[in-house]
Amino acid sequence: MKVKFDELKAITKQAFLNMGLSEENAETCALVHCSSSADGVESHGMNRVPRFAEYVKKGWINVKAKCELVKAKGAAENYNGNLGIGVINALFCSDRAIALAKEHGIGLVSLKNTTHWMRGGTYAWKMAEAGFVGISWISTESCMPMWGSDVPGVGNNPFCVAIPRDDGQIVVDMAMSQYAYGKLGVYRLAGKQLPYPGGFDKEGNLTSDPAKIEESLRVLPTGYWKGSSLAIALDLAAAAISN
Amino acid sequence: MKVKFDELKAITKQAFLNMGLSEENAETCALVHCSSSADGVESHGMNRVPRFAEYVKKGWINVKAKCELVKAKGAAENYNGNLGIGVINALFCSDRAIALAKEHGIGLVSLKNTTHWMRGGTYAWKMAEAGFVGISWISTESCMPMWGSDVPGVGNNPFCVAIPRDDGQIVVDMAMSQYAYGKLGVYRLAGKQLPYPGGFDKEGNLTSDPAKIEESLRVLPTGYWKGSSLAIALDLAAAAISN
Numbered sequence: 087m088k089v090k091f092d093e094l095k096a097i098t099k100q101a102f103l104n105m106g107l108s109e110e111n112a113e114t115c116a117l118v119h120c121s122s123s124a125d126g127v128e129s130h131g132m133n134r135v136p137r138f139a140e141y142v143k144k145g146w147i148n149v150k151a152k153c154e155l156v157k158a159k160g161a162a163e164n165y166n167g168n169l170g171i172g173v174i175n176a177l178f179c180s181d182r183a184i185a186l187a188k189e190h191g192i193g194l195v196s197l198k199n200t201t202h203w204m205r206g207g208t209y210a211w212k213m214a215e216a217g218f219v220g221i222s223w224i225s226t227e228s229c230m231p232m233w234g235s236d237v238p239g240v241g242n243n244p245f246c247v248a249i250p251r252d253d254g255q256i257v258v259d260m261a262m263s264q265y266a267y268g269k270l271g272v273y274r275l276a277g278k279q280l281p282y283p284g285g286f287d288k289e290g291n292l293t294s295d296p297a298k299i300e301e302s303l304r305v306l307p308t309g310y311w312k313g314s315s316l317a318i319a320l321d322l323a324a325a326a327i328s329n
Numbered sequence: 330m331k332v333k334f335d336e337l338k339a340i341t342k343q344a345f346l347n348m349g350l351s352e353e354n355a356e357t358c359a360l361v362h363c364s365s366s367a368d369g370v371e372s373h374g375m376n377r378v379p380r381f382a383e384y385v386k387k388g389w390i391n392v393k394a395k396c397e398l399v400k401a402k403g404a405a406e407n408y409n410g411n412l413g414i415g416v417i418n419a420l421f422c423s424d425r426a427i428a429l430a431k432e433h434g435i436g437l438v439s440l441k442n443t444t445h446w447m448r449g450g451t452y453a454w455k456m457a458e459a460g461f462v463g464i465s466w467i468s469t470e471s472c473m474p475m476w477g478s479d480v481p482g483v484g485n486n487p488f489c490v491a492i493p494r495d496d497g498q499i500v501v502d503m504a505m506s507q508y509a510y511g512k513l514g515v516y517r518l519a520g521k522q523l524p525y526p527g528g529f530d531k532e533g534n535l536t537s538d539p540a541k542i543e544e545s546l547r548v549l550p551t552g553y554w555k556g557s558s559l560a561i562a563l564d565l566a567a568a569a570i571s572n
Contacts, residue, residue, distance in 0.1 A: 161435050189403065249569055309507055
């Protein structure tokens, strides 16, 4: 079934309005979620709207909250996201980074107490659209064992770099796990093995069988010890920068 | 055979003095090369001194050249390295980044026309020692095939992140290839297979045999398509930032 983008966006926007989002935020969130799906990033698009609604109901996302400045020094600003809408908070911070970069040549904006920002590339991409090299990353919940461990102890913290280009921005948006959990499900449902090993089974053997990895929760870091180390460093750096 | 650090450094410093380096630069280069070896990073330590001497003889490194400011805007500065000593140029830029960060909350320094900076982590580490989260990367010569290609087309561009900590800085210094060429040689000479596949053989099969990878020059990017994409992005970002 094919659905026209504008129709999908209109329905999604109405859903966000029903959750209590403002007109402007509902429009923005609908655009971001629908664009991810339209771009083929199914894992962070339309499929996330029901979970977002659930989190609003549970009080885990405050749709009225706004980013609050905690500290500022020259080209660097820290914000408290007050558990507001992750996408709106991160877009706000991207705009601030762009404004700071215009003034100071570079801008650094950090954000704490926020909620899921969906597709990480969105924010580096926005900065590239403004003519700047954009870098964005976030610390996720612990979903990946560190190298040498068999229990999830670090996030698969996505790291995104975008470079401005006249014929369309170049964007790299990569999680520190070799495969997303969503991707494992896609392969399992299709009855396929992963093209390369994606994790360990319960016995600690490297495997390309998605079901065995879903069972063990031992997804493989990107490049073994390297993705594990970078995930830890990104986590620490984010914590240090955002105080 | 064990050699005392200070003896090694003194001999190395004399070698650098013989190549025409100033007293101060010879001291700094000796310290950086010897520290890398002492830290176990054999690939970018003492072993690089003869090659450095060769490059000076060939005129590829100008030991008298200094970094020259090309452009400055607030917290961002661009330098021309004038093909001077890579280590000295990069340390100079690290110092500038620290000074800018002290003034503006963050500093960005880019450098073009420089020579090999040896161990990439040195520079992020220096920034962490000054109390800042440090990020440093460089574009290397093309030594790694992009994902899907069978000829070296991109550098294995090392990316380094350092986080300040009272009990010693935390530093991640990782090339975008799963194994360094130096590491392949170590395994080959020991008659060992790599612990995980490190590249492709001439027939395009993934292999853990170091000799076959040295023969094909097809080292594997860290995390397959991910390290390849990030290497390209880092290369483009460095080019864009340094003009």
